[in-house]
Amino acid sequence: MLPAATKPILEHVFDALIDAGVTDITVVVGYRRTRVQSEFGPSYRDVPLTYVTQDKQLGSGHALLAAEPATEGSTLVVNGDQLIDSRIIEDVIAAHDREPATATLGLVRRANVTRYGGVLLEDGAVTEIVENPRDDRGYQLNAGVYAFEPSIFEAIRRSEPRDGEQSLVDGIATLLEVGEEVRGVVSEGTWIDATYPWDLLRIADDLLEDGEERRIADSASVHEDATVLEPVVIDDDCVVGPGAVVGPNVSLGENVTIGSNATVERSVLDADTRVDNGATIRDCVTGRGVGIGPNSTVAGGPSDVEIGDRVHRETILGAVLADHVRDIGGVTYEPGTVVGHGAVCHGGSTVSGTIVADAEVWS
Known part of the structure; x- marks a missing residue:
């Protein structure tokens, strides 16, 4: 809900989803959830919004598990605190439709990914995903835009919590460990982080x-x-x-x-x-x-x-x-x-x- 120019970051995210053709949005809310719900209500730009509550903030994987009852079949997942444009979303949807996989990750090129998640690709297949990488391998930056099949939920549950939190990235790593197909698509779309004030x-x-x-x-x-x-x-x-x-x-x-x-x-x-x-x-x-x-x-x-x-x-x-x-x-x-x-x-x-x-x- 922090302002990006005169609109909350989340509103920019909703705009990008709708511009990419998304027609139904589920929003995981927790801390100060009433502010989000009062701001947007039951719909935004005539697209219905369904709210599910993550009672305790126990990681990104835990947040996705909270939304599991509201999902069916293939699911698009995006972070709500990063500015993205519709091109990244469109690229992920098209890649997931073109070459079916258990997960398809939206990636962008950055010279330095040490503050973020780095992804290694080989012929479009994800071979490794690393949080805050420090080595000099050819990482692409994880843009926080994903297409998942339902097995992601079980992968998150099977992942070992770290510091009491369930990480979505660890769930993806579990998919790789059991031999599931995880692919990545490098997009030229805009991605801007809002980690710090x-x-x-x-x-x-x-x-x-x-x-x-x-x-x-x-x-x-x-x-x-x-x-x-x-x-x-x-x-x-x-x-x-x-x-x-x-x-x-x-x-x-x-x-x-x-x-x-x-x-x-x-x-x-x-x-x-x-x-x-x-x-x-x-x-x-x-x-x-x-x-x-x-x-x-x-x-x-x-x-x-x-x-x-x-x-x-x-x-x-x-x-x-x-x-x-x-x-x-x-x-x-x-x-x-x-x-x-x-x-x-x-x-x-x-x-x-x-x-x-x-x-x-x-x-």
Whole structure:
């Protein structure tokens, strides 16, 4: 549900499926499932949506097992947190129809696959699938688009859980071990990952520069004394005040308000965010309902960002402000700041590092 430009990533995934000819979609939901269900309801673009619940997040294989009762025959499976276009889906469907196999994997070419899943091919047949490969063999990147026959479910159940989780990749490896036919198709379609917060900025850059361009909704109100620099997207019911500067590379979701003399550059602001008068926002991602007070500053630029037990060096990220974060005004966010859901930053404070949900930050 994180924003890619002005739409949730999942909405882009649904669009790709429907554009590829899919006419029925089952969605595995779990954490904060009500947000997904309330956003999309029982159908999307006249295609019915069936929701099944993964009660505990015990891995990608476990998620697919949760959907087993809703499937029949051949099944197309895609990740819901990666941007793909319909070409990858079409290529997987066509390859699976052309050369029947127990599994057909959608692959893309990447010089470096160490952060992802690598797949080795020989004449179209998958010989090995490796998570986070470190050797220099000729891997293709696993794009997370699959066509499966029903035996995948038993393969997942037979796979040994790792750290208490059932992995879809381990299920595919089990198919290979028992001699089932697993094939791969290398696609020229677009694939963009959204593993880290700064990926949302890169995704928005790509979407804007690939054709979203300048688009201001008819219901948006942009003051005649405001400056809008392409490429931008300004969604329904947004308000941009006098003297404000918006852009380039800015995506404003529904009902975002930019106050007078505020500046917003290379940022993705989700629905109902408010940037108050005189604030400066750069390289920033917000969730829904965020309030940035008057004269607050997200300076942007490179920083070292700690995610879990890994430090990402020289990452371009001003700040990530989760849903319903608010500041009172005059707050400075150091580059690389991540602020958890519902936190409050009091006037004049300087915020850095990772702030837990519902915290209060004082100067």
